[in-house]
Amino acid sequence: MRTNENFQRKTKNSVIYFQVGxxxxxxxxxxxxxxxxxxxxxxxxxxxxxxxxxxxxFVYNPEVIKSNPIxxxxxxxxxxxxxEFVDVDIKKDDEVIKKEDLASENPSDTKSDVEVKxxxxxxxxxTTSTVDKPTIFSVEQLPMFKACxxxxxxxxxxxxxxxxxxxxxxxxxxxxxxxENKRQGTAVVEFVIDEKGNITNVKALxxxxxxxxxxxxxxxxxxxxxxxxxxxxxxxxxKIKYVIPISFKVN
Numbered sequence: 001m002r003t004n005e006n007f008q009r010k011t012k013n014s015v016i017y018f019q020v021g022x023x024x025x026x027x028x029x030x031x032x033x034x035x036x037x038x039x040x041x042x043x044x045x046x047x048x049x050x051x052x053x054x055x056x057x058f059v060y061n062p063e064v065i066k067s068n069p070i071x072x073x074x075x076x077x078x079x080x081x082x083x084e085f086v087d088v089d090i091k092k093d094d095e096v097i098k099k100e101d102l103a104s105e106n107p108s109d110t111k112s113d114v115e116v117k118x119x120x121x122x123x124x125x126x127t128t129s130t131v132d133k134p135t136i137f138s139v140e141q142l143p144m145f146k147a148c149x150x151x152x153x154x155x156x157x158x159x160x161x162x163x164x165x166x167x168x169x170x171x172x173x174x175x176x177x178x179x180e181n182k183r184q185g186t187a188v189v190e191f192v193i194d195e196k197g198n199i200t201n202v203k204a205l206x207x208x209x210x211x212x213x214x215x216x217x218x219x220x221x222x223x224x225x226x227x228x229x230x231x232x233x234x235x236x237x238x239k240i241k242y243v244i245p246i247s248f249k250v251n
Contacts, residue, residue: 141232175213185210187218195237
């Protein structure tokens, strides 16, 4: 009888253990399924992401080649002063020979050069000057520029030569048409420094060696000379005539 009772107890316990184990396994399986899989509703929309990326557009920016401008050399007038002054009117000393008549008879005897040299066809006022020493006579005090005041006579002469050359060459321009056609010539210009130091009676002499444009250019350059201290004979201001050849040459 005891054996049957023990057998029944074991059988009953086995059923209980089986049920408990089965429940535990089911709980584990459900937990695993809930953890592994996601639930989707009917309203869920699936959006596929593109697998390609947009590349930046290629832009070609060519380098701009900068051209260096061609430098041109400016025309450089070279002024050489005439060898002598010509006295027009002396008010004090009647024994002094008037040189005006001599200049009228032989204007071409005055020796000097005012050269305008050029390498290219553009005009410019930048100039260089070469001055010859003039032979002065007939007046005791030479005409002078303001920059030459207070100097000795010998120094005033050199200063006058330098300032006159600069003043003429500053405004001396080679005529364009003559320059383009490579025409050359020499214009002879006479002018008077009056008793007040003004530049008057500027005139290009007809020597058949310069074109009309060259004569006009030479007259303009001389006409633009500034007002000077007049020449003097003793204490009296006198007029001085000045004759200067201006040569236009193309290298």
